[in-house]
Amino acid sequence: MRISLSVEGVDQYRDLAKRLKANGPKGKQLRKRLRGKIADAGRPVVDEVRTAVRGLTVTSHGGGAAQRRNFNVSRASTERAKRSAARRSAGLRDSIAAATRLQITAKGVRIVINSARLPPDQKNLPRHLDSAKGWRHPVFGDTSHWVSQKGGPYFGRTIMRRAPKFRQAVLEAMDETAREIEG
Numbered sequence: 001m002r003i004s005l006s007v008e009g010v011d012q013y014r015d016l017a018k019r020l021k022a023n024g025p026k027g028k029q030l031r032k033r034l035r036g037k038i039a040d041a042g043r044p045v046v047d048e049v050r051t052a053v054r055g056l057t058v059t060s061h062g063g064g065a066a067q068r069r070n071f072n073v074s075r076a077s078t079e080r081a082k083r084s085a086a087r088r089s090a091g092l093r094d095s096i097a098a099a100t101r102l103q104i105t106a107k108g109v110r111i112v113i114n115s116a117r118l119p120p121d122q123k124n125l126p127r128h129l130d131s132a133k134g135w136r137h138p139v140f141g142d143t144s145h146w147v148s149q150k151g152g153p154y155f156g157r158t159i160m161r162r163a164p165k166f167r168q169a170v171l172e173a174m175d176e177t178a179r180e181i182e183g
Contacts, residue, residue: 010108016174017106019181027181034177035104041169042102045162046111050097052154056129058093061148095119096126109170111159130155 020027020034099117103110115123128135134150 037173
């Protein structure tokens with residue numbers, strides 16, 4: 001899942017990245033400083049997305065409580081299952097929060113949820129959790145019992161609320177770096 005913040009100066013950002021690369025060791029040092037400033041500006045946005053997803057209320061429709069209870073009881077009864085439960089990562093919302101990252105490349109700056117960092121059965125869920133439509137799934141793989149679940153908008157809404165301040169910080173860092181290349 002990815003949302004890119006478009007900055008009026010996207011071409012300027014790419015041009016600046018090329019100029020930094022062409023400036024050898026000085027460019028490398030300036031690029032590192034620029035990336036640090038962008039990361040500092042983006043950290044509060046990523047933290048707020050993480051907080052939003054952790055605080056999200058997920059509703060379930062269609063039952064499944066008895067199946068969930070039975071599954072948990074039967075699973076806990078085996079030693080192997082206990083070890084497996086100890087190794088498993090946190091719940092869905094914590095997994096999504098942990099997979100949320102700021103990505104800085106020569107082509108731009110993005111906030112992404114890296115699905116490679118999610119358990120295999122949760123890779124598509126960040127998008128479903130952010131959707132008002134929600135998703136349906138069988139209760140613990142039992143295709144005779146399906147439930148619908150809904151989260152709510154947490155990703156784009158949170159980012160867009162912080163976007164103007166973040167954009168401004170990126171533009172200021174770019175301008176400062178461009179002045180240092182020239183001078």
